[in-house]
Amino acid sequence: MLTGTQRKEEILAVSQRLFREQGYDSTSMRDIAGALGMEPASLYSHIKSKEDLLSQTCFDMAEKFLLAIDEVNDIYFDAEQKVKMAVANHVDILTSNLDAAVVFIREWRHLSEPSFSEFIKLRNKYEEGIREIVETGISENKFNEVDKKFAALTILSSVNWIVEWYRPDGDKTPKEIAEELTRFILTGLKKDSIL
Amino acid sequence: MLTGTQRKEEILAVSQRLFREQGYDSTSMRDIAGALGMEPASLYSHIKSKEDLLSQTCFDMAEKFLLAIDEVNDIYFDAEQKVKMAVANHVDILTSNLDAAVVFIREWRHLSEPSFSEFIKLRNKYEEGIREIVETGISENKFNEVDKKFAALTILSSVNWIVEWYRPDGDKTPKEIAEELTRFILTGLKKDSIL
């Protein structure tokens, strides 16, 4: 019992879609079962609990993000390249796992302890990875002297917001989005001017 | 019946705090009543429904933001000053109504029709106000040629994210936050360099 990789993946995918559309609390096990054409009780042949669906999604996504940022910071690049690569990776992970990404960003608050604290740890670790990049840029004298924590959070928020408007059939590819966002993060709105 | 401005304000404030801490769905009328030292049924002497608490908060905040952006766009400033003022106003509204602001940003999805659609309209109107500022800058040849919608969303996301980490007793005043954020939006991370 409690095995079944294939059916479980289906359940997970459907739960991610519904959690994204309606939120975790507003999605009932009956909703999930209904979308799969099965009875609510049958779900429990595959999963332990409703929160299991949430935590699996949150931690799977966290792992993807952490792997990506470590890769960026391990390979030597200058800070500008690091930003470019980190944003590209982040956008790629978001856009190729849209449902799960939204759950990761929005619904993690509904995790109960100890998952809740564990998740925040991973999240902070990722944030630290971004901060490290900003730090590199400052110490290389390539970036302005900014509050590193502040900058990291601002970068993350603008990248994460993508999931609110990105549509796979829209007129911007993930690659284009990443490029535009990188440019914004690096140079802002203002036109270069000779002072 | 259903009057009582003072007690109603208390109920509203408590509901905003709880909606912020636990989310709309996870907050029960019993939670709200309990925090006020009263019985759940007594709430209904003051309010019509649970959703009333949510919609009142969402629309009150929307009005504040819309008033602020209209003010900025009415008064003539150059684009850079407009950005500065819009960000300052936005940060001010957020930080002086933290609980309500978080509800406004996070929980509006739980509005039901027709409030839901009505809210989105107001939200788009505000977004358009920001877009207008970007447009001004571009046509004045002060801002880079960027996708206006994209830029507006990116600005809004970074400003809104403040509520996730701002603490009234922290080491940054709202004014400082607004200044730092404005600088980031205008010039980005990269140090000015003579090419």
Next chain:
DNA sequence: AAATTTGCCTAACGAATGTTCGTATGTTAA
């Protein structure tokens, strides 16, 4: 002093929630 309103109460409602239990069916392995 009488009448009305306000604010809150107790009690209860029907509906929806996550989950468990015992069971039945088909599939795979010994």
Next chain:
DNA sequence: TTAACATACGAACATTCGTTAGGCAAATTT
């Protein structure tokens, strides 16, 4: 052929949910 297992089922559970009905005492108004 039999044993084990995977997958699903119907029924039911204890709770919790938002909300309503009706009443009672204090405050306010007439």
